[in-house]
Amino acid sequence: MDKKEQLIEIATKLFAERGFENTPLSVVCETANVSKGLISHHFKSKNGLLREIFLRTTRLIVEINSIDKTNQSPREQLVELLESFFLQLEADKMFFQFNLNMMVQPATRDVLNDLIKERSTFILEATKSIFDKIDTTDSLVKSHMFIAELDGIALNYLGIYEDFPLNQIKELIIKKYTQR
Amino acid sequence: MDKKEQLIEIATKLFAERGFENTPLSVVCETANVSKGLISHHFKSKNGLLREIFLRTTRLIVEINSIDKTNQSPREQLVELLESFFLQLEADKMFFQFNLNMMVQPATRDVLNDLIKERSTFILEATKSIFDKIDTTDSLVKSHMFIAELDGIALNYLGIYEDFPLNQIKELIIKKYTQR
Amino acid sequence: MDKKEQLIEIATKLFAERGFENTPLSVVCETANVSKGLISHHFKSKNGLLREIFLRTTRLIVEINSIDKTNQSPREQLVELLESFFLQLEADKMFFQFNLNMMVQPATRDVLNDLIKERSTFILEATKSIFDKIDTTDSLVKSHMFIAELDGIALNYLGIYEDFPLNQIKELIIKKYTQR
Amino acid sequence: MDKKEQLIEIATKLFAERGFENTPLSVVCETANVSKGLISHHFKSKNGLLREIFLRTTRLIVEINSIDKTNQSPREQLVELLESFFLQLEADKMFFQFNLNMMVQPATRDVLNDLIKERSTFILEATKSIFDKIDTTDSLVKSHMFIAELDGIALNYLGIYEDFPLNQIKELIIKKYTQR
């Protein structure tokens, strides 16, 4: 088993669960059964490790969106996007927890600034390219609205309301975006 | 000059700007021109100070929502709520930054858990009471959607997109909620 | 109820239970329902309070030993002294705990040095005056032995062995000192 | 040069001289020419360091008592034990100072509770095994008396009387325990 990969996997999980600032490298290393020196060896620093993790997450997002969807109508694409969003939100809370965390915290924002910009630009453009196919009017604003809505749902589902009615919300949203 | 109030004011500002974890008490005290011991004296601990701040913020939210609005139609209330939300989002970014921060970060969440629950329950009920007057069908889910949308907008405006089209989003949303 | 007396009583108890160094004045004041400023007002400082307490304890010891015992034989006096020692050791553990504590700890020793000397000189002389009446040979050494024995018993009973056979020890000692 | 051993040695000395509570780690580290972090690294905490020291002291006591003494009569063993006690009491005051300190102070007692119990049980049994060979009647009580006597002597010699007649006491005691 590759110690480097092991390290990344464990660190991702712990950073998501406990927050970056609140997760000492000592805990990461103990959990991953790895010596402290190894982090500096592979990633130079704690921030280096964070950037590597964030980068990989972005790569994942890009890959998913790069699947060819030319055989789908734009509305079908939107629905599929929503379906996969709600599916993953339930299945991999950690993933969203981690990303929300990184965005909101000033300290991590500073470290990841360029990577966050890169990723959010990609997401905005990917979304807009779908909306453009439906109607170019206000497509940028609508894309922003769309993204904000999903982020807000993730935020409220993960962090605020214990009995957030995720499924009903999902239905409501899908209905909204499939109506002409 | 009340040193306790001074302390709270400065701490609120600094926690919002730099994050709670990332703001040492030494900085808070120096900025507020106050000795370290005073925090212990008034709030017992850094967490105690945080709880006091969060509590006051909640009290503010409750006060604003307690203003009598019986002379307005529910849709008018909704629009007013949206107007004041967007107004404040632009005017007092710190306020939103601080609150998002507290919600998302695991460490602060643990400290504030009970207070967060209290506040979010209040907000949900206040929102639902308006939606109920329009149409009781799905009023709870719609309230959740409404709150999530606004949170998402705050999140994207403050933390992700530098050129977030706040005004256009505002218009779009108000239009959406004034349509029958 | 006199706040000063209240303060002394509570402080004695707490210092005995938790040790002097380990008992913050804040705890003393809260327990005694008294403000912090009052200690400085009455005793100048924490050390001042300690000295007052130690002084009172000495005064108690002196008083007990000042009772006229001219109608008793020296051996009777010795037995009575032993009886009262074992009686009090069981009844007022705190008293012995406190005094042992003060003697052994370097920090408190420094504060109480003169008072400790005064008291221990008194005790030695009071004991020697009894032994002298029995036999002046080695009376000083025997007095030291006698005191050391009792201190050792207190130490082992209070601080080391949970099932210290206090009563059997008492009988053994009394037998020893009543034998010709 | 082993920094860990250096640390233990210096700390033992300082804790004995100044008391545990009254010896800041800063002083220990400066004296030992070692960084503060090293204590956390090797012993986890100040209490951890204390436990390590106490443990080693116990180990020393056990080792000394484990020397084969089958070629000595029980009374010879008792005398040898007394001789070595008085010898060490004069030579290594620190050792006794430290141990008395730990026993008497509530704060350190709590930290060392299990280790103190272990050690005192061992000492009691080692002593009793000698007394048993002389006479099994009351051997437990006599052992307790014996230990208490020595502890009391150490206490009075080290902590109370400046001109404690140690040598005369020694002779008196040895005479007592060699008499049939």
Next chain:
DNA sequence: GATGAATGAGTATTCATTCAT
């Protein structure tokens, strides 16, 4: 006599990072 806000020096502890092996 009595209060309690305010101070500030002091202390243990945490933790990312370095470096020799």
Next chain:
DNA sequence: AATGAATGAATACTCATTCAT
């Protein structure tokens, strides 16, 4: 590639003391 001893700056917290009221 991997270890872990060692560092030292940073940080929250403690607590006796002071002083205006």
